[in-house]
Amino acid sequence: MKYAAAIVFYNPDEDAIKRISRYSNNFDEILVIDNSEKEKINIANELMHYENCLYHKMNGNEGMAKALNYAFYRAIEREYEIILTMDQDSLYTDENIKTMKDFINGNFDENVGIYSPNYSKLYFDEKLNAFIVGKPVIKKSDIKRVDFCMTSGSFVNVKALKKVLPIDDYFIGYVDNYLCARLTEMDFKLLRVGSSCFNQQVGGKVKNTIFNRIFNILHHAEIRYYYMFRNNLFLQERFKKNFLLKTRSKIDLIRIMVNIIIGEENKWKKIKACETGYKDFKRKIMGKVPDESITW
Template sequence: MSISICGVVILYNPNIDKVIQNISSYLDEIELLYVIDNSIKDNSIFFVYNKKIKYIFNYENLGISKALNIACKLAVERKFKWILTMDQDSSFKQGDLNKMIDLSKNVSEDVFIISPEYLPYQLKEIPEFEYAKWAITSGQLLNLKFFKKLGLFNEDYFIDQVDFEYSLRGRRAGFKIIKSNLIILNHELGYPQQIKIPFLKKRITTSNHNALRKYYFIRNFLYLKQEYKKNFPQLFKEESYMLFKIILKTIFLEKDKKNKINMMLKGYFDFKRGVKGKYVEK
Protein backbone atom coordinates (compact mmCIF):
# COMPACT_ATOMS: atom_id res chain seq x y z
CA MET A 1 0.00 0.00 0.00
CA SER A 2 1.45 3.38 -0.96
CA ILE A 3 0.68 6.73 0.63
CA SER A 4 0.46 10.15 -0.93
CA ILE A 5 3.49 12.09 0.29
CA CYS A 6 5.28 15.25 -0.75
CA GLY A 7 8.07 17.21 0.89
CA VAL A 8 9.32 20.72 1.51
CA VAL A 9 12.83 22.03 2.09
CA ILE A 10 13.39 25.65 3.11
CA LEU A 11 16.47 27.43 1.81
CA TYR A 12 18.29 30.47 3.09
CA ASN A 13 21.50 31.47 1.28
CA PRO A 14 22.60 27.82 1.09
CA ASN A 15 25.63 25.93 -0.14
CA ILE A 16 23.84 24.69 -3.26
CA ASP A 17 26.07 21.66 -3.84
CA LYS A 18 25.43 20.47 -0.29
CA VAL A 19 21.71 21.14 -0.56
CA ILE A 20 21.42 19.10 -3.75
CA GLN A 21 23.34 16.27 -2.11
CA ASN A 22 20.99 16.36 0.89
CA ILE A 23 17.87 16.46 -1.29
CA SER A 24 19.07 13.42 -3.22
CA SER A 25 18.93 11.39 0.02
CA TYR A 26 15.12 11.56 0.13
CA LEU A 27 13.78 12.78 -3.24
CA ASP A 28 13.23 9.28 -4.65
CA GLU A 29 10.95 8.35 -1.72
CA ILE A 30 8.46 11.21 -2.20
CA GLU A 31 6.21 12.24 -5.08
CA LEU A 32 6.97 15.96 -5.16
CA LEU A 33 9.32 18.35 -3.37
CA TYR A 34 8.56 22.01 -2.75
CA VAL A 35 11.77 24.04 -2.52
CA ILE A 36 10.83 27.28 -0.76
CA ASP A 37 13.68 29.75 -1.06
CA ASN A 38 14.04 32.64 1.40
CA SER A 39 17.46 33.54 -0.01
CA ILE A 40 18.70 36.85 -1.35
CA LYS A 41 19.62 35.23 -4.68
CA ASP A 42 17.32 33.28 -7.00
CA ASN A 43 18.56 29.67 -7.15
CA SER A 44 15.94 28.37 -9.60
CA ILE A 45 18.54 27.41 -12.21
CA PHE A 46 19.59 24.48 -10.02
CA PHE A 47 16.09 23.00 -9.71
CA VAL A 48 13.91 23.86 -12.72
CA TYR A 49 14.94 20.83 -14.77
CA ASN A 50 13.77 18.28 -12.22
CA LYS A 51 10.07 17.47 -12.68
CA LYS A 52 9.77 16.26 -9.09
CA ILE A 53 10.73 19.69 -7.73
CA LYS A 54 8.54 22.78 -7.51
CA TYR A 55 10.77 25.79 -6.83
CA ILE A 56 9.32 28.93 -5.22
CA PHE A 57 11.49 32.02 -4.75
CA ASN A 58 10.29 34.48 -2.09
CA TYR A 59 12.67 37.37 -2.98
CA GLU A 60 13.31 37.91 0.75
CA ASN A 61 13.45 36.01 4.02
CA LEU A 62 9.80 35.41 4.92
CA GLY A 63 10.71 33.09 7.78
CA ILE A 64 10.36 29.36 8.37
CA SER A 65 6.73 29.50 9.45
CA LYS A 66 5.60 31.36 6.31
CA ALA A 67 7.58 28.99 4.08
CA LEU A 68 6.01 25.96 5.76
CA ASN A 69 2.56 27.44 5.33
CA ILE A 70 3.15 28.05 1.61
CA ALA A 71 4.16 24.43 1.09
CA CYS A 72 1.45 22.90 3.28
CA LYS A 73 -1.33 24.88 1.58
CA LEU A 74 -0.07 23.78 -1.84
CA ALA A 75 0.15 20.18 -0.61
CA VAL A 76 -3.44 20.29 0.68
CA GLU A 77 -4.60 21.66 -2.67
CA ARG A 78 -2.86 18.74 -4.41
CA LYS A 79 -4.53 16.35 -1.92
CA PHE A 80 -1.33 14.91 -0.49
CA LYS A 81 -1.82 13.00 2.75
CA TRP A 82 1.57 13.62 4.36
CA ILE A 83 4.33 16.22 3.96
CA LEU A 84 7.98 15.70 4.84
CA THR A 85 9.50 18.92 6.24
CA MET A 86 13.27 19.35 5.88
CA ASP A 87 16.00 21.86 6.65
CA GLN A 88 18.57 22.58 3.97
CA ASP A 89 21.34 20.99 6.08
CA SER A 90 19.53 17.69 6.75
CA SER A 91 19.63 14.30 5.06
CA PHE A 92 18.61 10.68 5.59
CA LYS A 93 20.65 7.54 5.32
CA GLN A 94 19.56 5.39 2.40
CA GLY A 95 16.29 3.62 3.14
CA ASP A 96 15.56 5.41 6.42
CA LEU A 97 12.80 7.64 5.07
CA ASN A 98 11.08 4.56 3.67
CA LYS A 99 11.08 3.10 7.18
CA MET A 100 9.31 6.20 8.46
CA ILE A 101 6.82 6.00 5.60
CA ASP A 102 6.15 2.35 6.45
CA LEU A 103 5.55 3.39 10.06
CA SER A 104 3.03 6.00 8.90
CA LYS A 105 0.88 3.26 7.39
CA ASN A 106 0.37 1.59 10.76
CA VAL A 107 0.03 4.42 13.27
CA SER A 108 -3.22 5.21 15.02
CA GLU A 109 -5.57 7.85 13.67
CA ASP A 110 -4.56 10.40 16.34
CA VAL A 111 -0.87 10.58 15.33
CA PHE A 112 -0.20 13.88 13.58
CA ILE A 113 3.61 13.86 13.43
CA ILE A 114 6.18 11.12 12.95
CA SER A 115 9.77 12.19 13.59
CA PRO A 116 13.21 10.59 13.50
CA GLU A 117 15.81 10.70 16.25
CA TYR A 118 18.45 13.43 16.02
CA LEU A 119 21.10 12.12 18.40
CA PRO A 120 22.12 8.43 18.46
CA TYR A 121 21.06 6.55 21.57
CA GLN A 122 23.80 5.27 23.88
CA LEU A 123 21.63 2.50 25.30
CA LYS A 124 21.92 -1.03 23.95
CA GLU A 125 18.20 -1.73 24.03
CA ILE A 126 15.71 0.91 22.96
CA PRO A 127 12.12 0.76 21.76
CA GLU A 128 11.63 0.99 18.00
CA PHE A 129 9.43 4.03 18.53
CA GLU A 130 7.88 6.01 21.36
CA TYR A 131 5.59 8.98 21.96
CA ALA A 132 7.46 12.30 22.04
CA LYS A 133 6.85 15.64 23.73
CA TRP A 134 7.62 17.55 20.51
CA ALA A 135 9.44 17.32 17.19
CA ILE A 136 11.77 19.65 15.35
CA THR A 137 10.84 20.66 11.81
CA SER A 138 13.57 18.82 9.98
CA GLY A 139 12.82 15.20 9.18
CA GLN A 140 9.24 15.10 10.40
CA LEU A 141 6.26 13.68 8.57
CA LEU A 142 3.17 15.82 9.15
CA ASN A 143 -0.26 14.36 8.45
CA LEU A 144 -1.98 17.12 6.48
CA LYS A 145 -5.45 16.33 7.79
CA PHE A 146 -4.20 17.77 11.08
CA PHE A 147 -2.81 20.83 9.33
CA LYS A 148 -6.35 21.51 8.22
CA LYS A 149 -7.58 21.06 11.80
CA LEU A 150 -4.83 22.92 13.66
CA GLY A 151 -4.35 25.75 11.19
CA LEU A 152 -1.23 27.52 9.97
CA PHE A 153 2.20 27.50 11.54
CA ASN A 154 2.47 30.58 13.73
CA GLU A 155 4.06 33.31 11.60
CA ASP A 156 4.54 35.55 14.65
CA TYR A 157 7.45 33.27 15.62
CA PHE A 158 9.20 33.75 12.26
CA ILE A 159 12.12 31.31 12.58
CA ASP A 160 12.56 29.87 16.08
CA GLN A 161 10.31 27.61 18.19
CA VAL A 162 7.94 27.33 15.19
CA ASP A 163 8.09 23.54 15.28
CA PHE A 164 7.74 23.30 19.05
CA GLU A 165 4.71 25.59 19.05
CA TYR A 166 3.01 23.41 16.43
CA SER A 167 3.88 20.25 18.33
CA LEU A 168 2.37 21.57 21.55
CA ARG A 169 -0.67 22.95 19.77
CA GLY A 170 -1.35 19.49 18.38
CA ARG A 171 -0.74 17.75 21.68
CA ARG A 172 -3.02 20.18 23.49
CA ALA A 173 -5.73 19.26 21.00
CA GLY A 174 -5.27 15.59 21.92
CA PHE A 175 -3.09 14.44 19.03
CA LYS A 176 0.14 12.45 19.34
CA ILE A 177 3.73 12.59 18.10
CA ILE A 178 5.66 9.39 17.45
CA LYS A 179 9.46 9.34 17.35
CA SER A 180 11.21 6.52 15.50
CA ASN A 181 14.28 5.83 17.64
CA LEU A 182 16.10 3.68 15.10
CA ILE A 183 16.13 6.33 12.35
CA ILE A 184 18.81 8.98 12.88
CA LEU A 185 18.51 12.16 10.83
CA ASN A 186 21.77 13.75 9.71
CA HIS A 187 21.20 17.25 11.01
CA GLU A 188 23.34 20.21 12.06
CA LEU A 189 22.19 21.89 15.27
CA GLY A 190 23.71 25.36 15.05
CA TYR A 191 27.50 25.54 14.90
CA PRO A 192 28.45 23.10 17.67
CA GLN A 193 31.71 23.69 19.49
CA GLN A 194 33.33 21.60 22.21
CA ILE A 195 35.14 23.63 24.84
CA LYS A 196 37.50 22.10 27.39
CA ILE A 197 36.92 23.23 30.98
CA PRO A 198 40.14 22.41 32.87
CA PHE A 199 38.83 22.63 36.44
CA LEU A 200 35.85 20.40 35.55
CA LYS A 201 38.07 17.98 33.61
CA LYS A 202 35.48 17.69 30.87
CA ARG A 203 34.37 19.18 27.57
CA ILE A 204 31.13 21.13 27.24
CA THR A 205 29.28 21.37 23.93
CA THR A 206 27.62 24.62 22.94
CA SER A 207 25.42 25.16 19.87
CA ASN A 208 27.06 28.54 19.23
CA HIS A 209 24.12 30.06 17.33
CA ASN A 210 24.58 33.62 16.09
CA ALA A 211 23.23 36.65 17.94
CA LEU A 212 20.04 36.98 15.91
CA ARG A 213 19.10 33.35 16.59
CA LYS A 214 19.68 34.00 20.29
CA TYR A 215 17.19 36.88 20.05
CA TYR A 216 14.50 34.72 18.46
CA PHE A 217 15.15 31.83 20.82
CA ILE A 218 14.69 33.93 23.97
CA ARG A 219 11.71 35.92 22.69
CA ASN A 220 9.83 33.00 21.20
CA PHE A 221 10.52 30.63 24.08
CA LEU A 222 8.89 33.15 26.39
CA TYR A 223 5.84 33.36 24.11
CA LEU A 224 5.74 29.56 24.00
CA LYS A 225 5.92 29.31 27.76
CA GLN A 226 3.23 31.95 28.18
CA GLU A 227 0.87 30.04 25.87
CA TYR A 228 1.47 26.44 26.95
CA LYS A 229 2.88 26.34 30.48
CA LYS A 230 -0.51 25.61 32.05
CA ASN A 231 -0.98 22.64 29.71
CA PHE A 232 2.56 21.25 30.09
CA PRO A 233 3.96 22.42 33.46
CA GLN A 234 6.59 19.68 33.85
CA LEU A 235 7.86 20.20 30.31
CA PHE A 236 8.43 23.89 30.86
CA LYS A 237 10.10 23.26 34.19
CA GLU A 238 12.64 21.11 32.31
CA GLU A 239 12.98 23.52 29.38
CA SER A 240 13.42 26.55 31.65
CA TYR A 241 16.41 24.76 33.16
CA MET A 242 17.75 24.11 29.65
CA LEU A 243 17.29 27.81 28.81
CA PHE A 244 19.28 28.75 31.90
CA LYS A 245 22.13 26.46 30.76
CA ILE A 246 22.09 27.97 27.26
CA ILE A 247 22.33 31.49 28.71
CA LEU A 248 25.26 30.48 30.94
CA LYS A 249 27.08 28.82 28.03
CA THR A 250 26.57 31.94 25.92
CA ILE A 251 27.93 34.21 28.66
CA PHE A 252 30.95 32.14 29.66
CA LEU A 253 31.90 29.98 26.66
CA GLU A 254 30.86 31.42 23.32
CA LYS A 255 32.48 33.99 21.06
CA ASP A 256 30.79 37.32 20.24
CA LYS A 257 29.20 37.13 23.68
CA LYS A 258 28.64 40.88 24.07
CA ASN A 259 26.52 41.01 20.92
CA LYS A 260 24.72 37.78 21.82
CA ILE A 261 23.91 38.94 25.34
CA ASN A 262 22.62 42.24 23.94
CA MET A 263 20.34 40.40 21.49
CA MET A 264 19.05 38.05 24.19
CA LEU A 265 18.13 41.07 26.29
CA LYS A 266 16.37 42.58 23.27
CA GLY A 267 14.46 39.31 22.89
CA TYR A 268 13.34 39.50 26.50
CA PHE A 269 12.25 43.14 26.33
CA ASP A 270 10.52 42.65 22.96
CA PHE A 271 8.53 39.82 24.54
CA LYS A 272 7.53 42.13 27.37
CA ARG A 273 6.46 44.73 24.78
CA GLY A 274 4.52 42.19 22.73
CA VAL A 275 6.78 42.43 19.67
CA LYS A 276 6.35 39.53 17.23
CA GLY A 277 7.36 38.50 13.73
CA LYS A 278 10.59 39.41 11.95
CA TYR A 279 13.21 41.27 13.97
CA VAL A 280 13.58 44.88 12.90
CA GLU A 281 16.71 46.78 13.89
CA LYS A 282 15.79 49.92 15.86
Protein backbone atom coordinates (compact mmCIF):
# COMPACT_ATOMS: atom_id res chain seq x y z
CA MET A 1 0.00 0.00 0.00
CA LYS A 2 1.10 3.58 -0.60
CA TYR A 3 1.42 5.62 2.59
CA ALA A 4 1.82 9.37 3.04
CA ALA A 5 2.11 11.41 6.22
CA ALA A 6 1.10 15.02 6.86
CA ILE A 7 2.56 16.99 9.77
CA VAL A 8 1.16 20.43 10.57
CA PHE A 9 3.68 22.96 11.94
CA TYR A 10 3.03 26.11 13.92
CA ASN A 11 6.18 27.93 15.06
CA PRO A 12 7.97 24.58 15.52
CA ASP A 13 11.02 24.11 17.74
CA GLU A 14 14.10 22.09 16.75
CA ASP A 15 12.69 18.90 18.28
CA ALA A 16 9.62 19.09 16.04
CA ILE A 17 11.80 19.49 12.96
CA LYS A 18 14.07 16.61 13.98
CA ARG A 19 11.07 14.31 14.41
CA ILE A 20 10.53 14.47 10.65
CA SER A 21 13.43 12.04 10.24
CA ARG A 22 11.38 9.43 12.10
CA TYR A 23 8.50 9.72 9.66
CA SER A 24 10.64 9.94 6.51
CA ASN A 25 11.76 6.34 7.00
CA ASN A 26 8.22 5.01 7.30
CA PHE A 27 6.29 6.73 4.51
CA ASP A 28 6.47 7.20 0.75
CA GLU A 29 5.97 10.94 1.14
CA ILE A 30 6.10 13.36 4.06
CA LEU A 31 4.11 16.57 3.66
CA VAL A 32 5.01 19.31 6.13
CA ILE A 33 2.40 22.07 6.19
CA ASP A 34 3.64 25.19 7.94
CA ASN A 35 1.01 27.39 9.58
CA SER A 36 3.58 29.67 11.23
CA GLU A 37 2.88 33.38 11.12
CA LYS A 38 6.37 34.14 9.81
CA GLU A 39 8.36 32.16 7.29
CA LYS A 40 11.53 30.57 8.61
CA ILE A 41 13.97 29.72 5.84
CA ASN A 42 15.90 27.34 8.11
CA ILE A 43 12.87 25.01 8.33
CA ALA A 44 12.68 24.54 4.57
CA ASN A 45 16.47 24.14 4.36
CA GLU A 46 16.57 21.47 7.06
CA LEU A 47 13.71 19.51 5.50
CA MET A 48 15.49 19.46 2.13
CA HIS A 49 17.76 16.75 3.58
CA TYR A 50 14.89 14.28 3.22
CA GLU A 51 14.24 13.28 -0.39
CA ASN A 52 10.64 12.25 0.25
CA CYS A 53 9.71 15.41 2.20
CA LEU A 54 7.66 18.23 0.70
CA TYR A 55 7.43 21.55 2.55
CA HIS A 56 4.39 23.78 2.00
CA LYS A 57 4.11 27.21 3.61
CA MET A 58 0.57 28.40 4.21
CA ASN A 59 -0.28 32.11 4.05
CA GLY A 60 0.32 32.69 7.74
CA ASN A 61 -1.75 30.73 10.24
CA GLU A 62 -4.75 29.49 8.25
CA GLY A 63 -5.79 26.92 10.82
CA MET A 64 -5.96 23.15 11.03
CA ALA A 65 -8.98 22.70 8.75
CA LYS A 66 -7.36 24.36 5.71
CA ALA A 67 -4.05 22.60 6.37
CA LEU A 68 -5.75 19.20 6.44
CA ASN A 69 -7.80 19.97 3.34
CA TYR A 70 -4.56 20.77 1.51
CA ALA A 71 -2.94 17.52 2.69
CA PHE A 72 -5.97 15.37 1.89
CA TYR A 73 -6.47 16.74 -1.61
CA ARG A 74 -2.78 16.19 -2.34
CA ALA A 75 -3.03 12.59 -1.12
CA ILE A 76 -5.96 12.06 -3.48
CA GLU A 77 -4.10 13.68 -6.37
CA ARG A 78 -0.97 11.57 -5.75
CA GLU A 79 -3.09 8.41 -5.43
CA TYR A 80 -1.97 7.44 -1.94
CA GLU A 81 -4.09 4.88 -0.15
CA ILE A 82 -3.49 5.88 3.47
CA ILE A 83 -2.39 9.20 4.98
CA LEU A 84 -1.23 9.66 8.57
CA THR A 85 -2.04 13.04 10.11
CA MET A 86 0.12 14.41 12.92
CA ASP A 87 0.59 17.62 14.87
CA GLN A 88 4.09 18.81 15.65
CA ASP A 89 4.06 18.04 19.39
CA SER A 90 2.94 14.44 19.26
CA LEU A 91 5.35 11.53 19.23
CA TYR A 92 4.57 8.33 17.36
CA THR A 93 7.44 5.84 17.64
CA ASP A 94 8.84 3.78 14.75
CA GLU A 95 7.74 0.59 16.45
CA ASN A 96 4.14 1.73 16.89
CA ILE A 97 3.93 3.15 13.37
CA LYS A 98 5.14 -0.19 12.02
CA THR A 99 2.60 -2.04 14.19
CA MET A 100 -0.23 0.05 12.75
CA LYS A 101 0.97 -0.35 9.16
CA ASP A 102 1.28 -4.12 9.63
CA PHE A 103 -2.25 -4.23 10.99
CA ILE A 104 -3.64 -2.19 8.08
CA ASN A 105 -1.73 -4.19 5.47
CA GLY A 106 -3.07 -7.44 6.89
CA ASN A 107 -6.62 -6.30 7.67
CA PHE A 108 -7.42 -3.49 5.26
CA ASP A 109 -11.14 -2.81 4.91
CA GLU A 110 -12.33 -0.22 2.38
CA ASN A 111 -15.26 0.53 4.70
CA VAL A 112 -12.94 1.78 7.46
CA GLY A 113 -12.44 5.52 7.25
CA ILE A 114 -9.82 5.87 9.99
CA TYR A 115 -7.45 3.48 11.76
CA SER A 116 -6.71 5.20 15.05
CA PRO A 117 -4.03 4.26 17.59
CA ASN A 118 -4.54 3.47 21.24
CA TYR A 119 -3.48 6.49 23.28
CA SER A 120 -2.51 7.66 26.74
CA LYS A 121 -2.76 11.19 28.09
CA LEU A 122 0.35 12.92 29.40
CA TYR A 123 0.37 14.60 32.82
CA PHE A 124 3.22 16.74 34.17
CA ASP A 125 4.69 15.76 37.53
CA GLU A 126 6.30 18.81 39.13
CA LYS A 127 8.32 16.78 41.64
CA LEU A 128 9.87 14.63 38.94
CA ASN A 129 9.96 17.51 36.42
CA ALA A 130 8.75 15.06 33.81
CA PHE A 131 5.62 13.87 32.04
CA ILE A 132 3.75 10.85 33.43
CA VAL A 133 1.97 8.60 30.96
CA GLY A 134 -1.64 7.85 31.84
CA LYS A 135 -3.51 4.59 31.35
CA PRO A 136 -4.23 3.59 27.70
CA VAL A 137 -7.86 4.06 26.71
CA ILE A 138 -8.22 0.41 25.59
CA LYS A 139 -6.32 -2.84 26.17
CA LYS A 140 -3.42 -3.56 23.83
CA SER A 141 -5.17 -6.71 22.63
CA ASP A 142 -8.38 -4.88 21.72
CA ILE A 143 -9.61 -3.61 18.36
CA LYS A 144 -12.57 -1.35 19.01
CA ARG A 145 -15.04 0.45 16.79
CA VAL A 146 -15.42 4.05 17.94
CA ASP A 147 -17.34 7.13 16.83
CA PHE A 148 -14.55 9.62 17.44
CA CYS A 149 -10.76 9.70 17.19
CA MET A 150 -8.23 12.51 17.31
CA THR A 151 -6.81 13.71 14.02
CA SER A 152 -3.24 13.44 15.30
CA GLY A 153 -2.07 9.86 14.96
CA SER A 154 -4.88 8.79 12.63
CA PHE A 155 -4.28 6.71 9.50
CA VAL A 156 -6.98 7.92 7.12
CA ASN A 157 -8.39 5.98 4.15
CA VAL A 158 -7.82 8.28 1.17
CA LYS A 159 -10.67 6.84 -0.90
CA ALA A 160 -13.05 7.59 1.95
CA LEU A 161 -11.87 11.21 1.95
CA LYS A 162 -13.13 11.66 -1.59
CA LYS A 163 -16.68 11.35 -0.27
CA VAL A 164 -16.42 13.74 2.68
CA LEU A 165 -14.19 16.66 1.68
CA PRO A 166 -13.84 19.54 2.16
CA ILE A 167 -13.71 19.97 5.92
CA ASP A 168 -15.65 23.07 6.98
CA ASP A 169 -13.40 25.95 8.03
CA TYR A 170 -13.49 25.60 11.80
CA PHE A 171 -9.89 26.91 11.91
CA ILE A 172 -9.01 24.92 15.07
CA GLY A 173 -11.17 23.08 17.57
CA TYR A 174 -13.59 20.27 16.65
CA VAL A 175 -11.91 19.74 13.27
CA ASP A 176 -11.38 16.08 14.15
CA ASN A 177 -14.99 15.80 15.38
CA TYR A 178 -16.18 17.14 12.04
CA LEU A 179 -14.09 14.67 10.03
CA CYS A 180 -15.23 11.71 12.12
CA ALA A 181 -18.88 12.79 11.90
CA ARG A 182 -18.67 13.12 8.11
CA LEU A 183 -17.09 9.70 7.74
CA THR A 184 -19.68 7.98 9.94
CA GLU A 185 -22.42 9.93 8.15
CA MET A 186 -21.20 8.24 4.96
CA ASP A 187 -21.23 4.84 6.72
CA PHE A 188 -17.48 4.49 7.17
CA LYS A 189 -16.21 2.82 10.34
CA LEU A 190 -13.60 4.21 12.73
CA LEU A 191 -11.33 1.62 14.35
CA ARG A 192 -9.05 1.99 17.36
CA VAL A 193 -6.15 -0.48 17.30
CA GLY A 194 -4.94 -1.29 20.81
CA SER A 195 -1.52 -2.68 19.86
CA SER A 196 -0.32 0.61 18.33
CA CYS A 197 0.17 3.12 21.14
CA PHE A 198 0.50 6.88 21.11
CA ASN A 199 1.09 9.50 23.83
CA GLN A 200 -0.88 12.71 23.53
CA GLN A 201 -0.74 16.03 25.34
CA VAL A 202 -3.97 17.97 24.85
CA GLY A 203 -4.02 21.60 25.89
CA GLY A 204 -1.45 23.21 28.14
CA LYS A 205 0.86 21.44 30.61
CA VAL A 206 -1.61 19.54 32.81
CA LYS A 207 -0.33 18.77 36.31
CA ASN A 208 -0.42 15.18 37.51
CA THR A 209 -3.18 15.51 40.12
CA ILE A 210 -6.28 13.42 40.80
CA PHE A 211 -8.36 16.58 40.28
CA ASN A 212 -6.98 17.16 36.78
CA ARG A 213 -7.37 13.52 35.81
CA ILE A 214 -11.02 13.40 36.93
CA PHE A 215 -12.14 16.74 35.51
CA ASN A 216 -9.92 16.75 32.41
CA ILE A 217 -8.68 20.31 32.92
CA LEU A 218 -7.09 21.47 29.65
CA HIS A 219 -5.53 24.87 30.45
CA HIS A 220 -6.09 26.18 26.95
CA ALA A 221 -5.56 29.84 26.09
CA GLU A 222 -8.62 32.10 25.88
CA ILE A 223 -8.59 32.08 22.07
CA ARG A 224 -8.81 28.29 22.02
CA TYR A 225 -11.94 28.35 24.15
CA TYR A 226 -13.49 30.80 21.69
CA TYR A 227 -13.00 28.29 18.87
CA MET A 228 -14.11 25.32 20.96
CA PHE A 229 -17.37 26.96 22.01
CA ARG A 230 -18.17 28.40 18.56
CA ASN A 231 -17.27 25.28 16.62
CA ASN A 232 -19.13 22.99 18.98
CA LEU A 233 -22.29 24.91 18.07
CA PHE A 234 -21.50 24.76 14.35
CA LEU A 235 -20.98 21.00 14.69
CA GLN A 236 -24.35 20.56 16.39
CA GLU A 237 -26.04 22.58 13.68
CA ARG A 238 -24.34 20.71 10.82
CA PHE A 239 -25.11 17.24 12.22
CA LYS A 240 -28.44 18.00 13.88
CA LYS A 241 -29.85 14.61 12.86
CA ASN A 242 -27.06 12.82 14.75
CA PHE A 243 -28.66 12.54 18.19
CA LEU A 244 -25.62 10.96 19.87
CA LEU A 245 -23.24 13.62 18.55
CA LYS A 246 -25.58 16.46 19.54
CA THR A 247 -26.02 15.05 23.05
CA ARG A 248 -22.28 14.60 23.57
CA SER A 249 -21.56 18.06 22.16
CA LYS A 250 -24.01 19.67 24.58
CA ILE A 251 -22.42 17.79 27.47
CA ASP A 252 -19.03 18.94 26.18
CA LEU A 253 -20.12 22.58 26.39
CA ILE A 254 -21.23 22.10 29.99
CA ARG A 255 -17.94 20.37 30.81
CA ILE A 256 -15.95 23.23 29.26
CA MET A 257 -17.74 25.81 31.39
CA VAL A 258 -17.54 23.75 34.60
CA ASN A 259 -13.82 23.09 34.06
CA ILE A 260 -13.11 26.79 33.50
CA ILE A 261 -14.97 27.73 36.68
CA ILE A 262 -13.48 25.09 38.97
CA GLY A 263 -9.99 24.51 37.58
CA GLU A 264 -8.73 27.19 35.19
CA GLU A 265 -6.86 30.44 35.68
CA ASN A 266 -8.11 33.66 34.03
CA LYS A 267 -11.66 32.38 34.42
CA TRP A 268 -13.44 35.59 33.44
CA LYS A 269 -11.43 36.01 30.23
CA LYS A 270 -12.12 32.43 29.20
CA ILE A 271 -15.83 32.73 29.94
CA LYS A 272 -15.87 35.96 27.92
CA ALA A 273 -14.13 34.17 25.04
CA CYS A 274 -16.83 31.46 25.11
CA GLU A 275 -19.53 34.14 25.08
CA THR A 276 -17.91 35.75 22.02
CA GLY A 277 -17.74 32.33 20.37
CA TYR A 278 -21.49 31.98 20.88
CA LYS A 279 -22.13 35.42 19.39
CA ASP A 280 -19.99 34.68 16.33
CA PHE A 281 -21.82 31.38 15.85
CA LYS A 282 -25.10 33.30 15.77
CA ARG A 283 -23.49 35.67 13.23
CA LYS A 284 -22.38 32.62 11.16
CA ILE A 285 -18.71 33.60 11.37
CA MET A 286 -16.38 30.68 10.60
CA GLY A 287 -12.63 30.54 9.98
CA LYS A 288 -10.16 32.68 11.89
CA VAL A 289 -11.61 34.87 14.63
CA PRO A 290 -12.13 38.47 13.41
CA ASP A 291 -9.98 41.05 15.17
CA GLU A 292 -13.07 42.93 16.33
CA SER A 293 -14.31 39.81 18.15
CA ILE A 294 -11.31 39.65 20.47
CA THR A 295 -12.72 41.64 23.38
CA TRP A 296 -11.61 39.53 26.35
